[in-house]
Amino acid sequence: MLLNKKMYHNLETLCVLSFMDLKLKYQSSFLGFLWSFVKPLLQFLVYFSIFGLILKITTEQDYALKLFYGVLIWAWFSEATGLSLNAYIGKRSIISKIRTNKLLPPLAAYLTPTINYCLNFIIFILAYIFFAKSKPESIFAIINVVVFVGSFVAISLFIIAINLILANLNVFYRDFQPVWELILTYGVFLTPIIYRLPIPKQYQTLYYCTNLLAFPLQSLKSIFFENQDKIYCNGRLLICYTISLSVLFLFSLYIYKRFKDKIVDFL
């Protein structure tokens, strides 16, 4: 009963932290809350004008929608991990003066962009309903629902794991922020967002097990669009991906447990 009460309070604190972060983020900007919709749209327009219109890298159907969906997921990932770098440092006064669950700041850094992603997903769905030409017939098949939920959980676990690692690392090594920004710059081109990466078959397992965002992203695209590789049907790949994600998640928990009591001394 006591545990449940504590868990409920932690959940409540997490929601308040995330909601206030969201409020703080948008109330000071000119466009306010609208900015959360405009930002990925602008990012999409940049990529689409360069790669879709000027370079014409592909002629496949619904390229704009696929790109938009990829950009939404990438924005979710990059924003959440970017926020996590300051999860402890930015809340230094709270952590060093009030006894708080140290999981909450990295989780709040995940939750705030997740709310944004969910809101943006509604826009994607509206655009999809009106403009998509290559809709699969069995879009509401049970397997698609399972893959959709599974991919969301996989991306969430991946973000939370990265958040736990980054939040702790950045306390001890304050110059880690530019390193992560560099990784993100490469990441956007090494993930199937703008184009399909021509990964040779023998390296597919290695690729999807090292770039843990690529597998769920590709799976999600294959739910919404025809002619996409249904990589989740590859049992071996699915098992290898699950193991890699589990290893990363366990490693992040180890990092958290190892450093959670030390971070206050270094803030």
Add this chain to the structure above:
Amino acid sequence: MIKLEHVTKSYKRYVVHYNTFKSFLLNFCRYKKETEKIDVLNAVYDMSLNIKQSEILCVTGPNGAGKSTLAKLVAGTIVPSEGRVIVSGLVVPFLELGVAFSNELTALDNLYLNGTLLGLSLRFLRKHKCEIFDFAEISDFMHTPLKYYSSGMQLRLAFSIAMHAKGDIYIFDEILAVGDASFQKKCFRSFDNLLAQKKTIVIVSHDLDFIKKHATQVLVMSSGKHHIIEDVSILKNISNMENLLNYCSKIE
């Protein structure tokens, strides 16, 4: 109840910036060795202490003696390097008021943020928000962003939120009263209420008269050493901090 068992809290005496990823990569091989070479400072050393329910522990001593470190250890914001700190009951720390406050948010939002962090439920905060603002005497400014508040108003709000947290243990790090003279009286009345409710209290203070009046136990900390005075009546003959420190060193 608060119990400290052979508690030591030590910090490394860093003399140069050590916390960069670049320095870690460049000195990877000797990083651990170099880190171990850094001198260690014991802010609290081998302290054992038992504070029962409704007791008032006053912690005193010169600056840099480790009083705030002890307050943080009891508050649970830091953990000991050695030993154990056992605390049963909800702790309300007055280590620094309004720590979670954000100037861009309204006072009401800050109430929810600070209140939940102090262990209050949202339901309680929604129900008692008017009471909390009334106590702070700022009811007309509930929806005003905190950046338009004076520092006194901010402290009053923070004090009011913390006082409404129904804790079992209260830790005051030299903060007992805030605001103007009339609000300070209110703060002292709230403190008296806590005493009447038999709450366990830890107070870091330099005020010997206050200590003589309220303490049931006194902990004197100085230069990494500590001395516990259980019979506070002996303080009657001690007039200032210097005499108190001399008295403690004589006993040793």
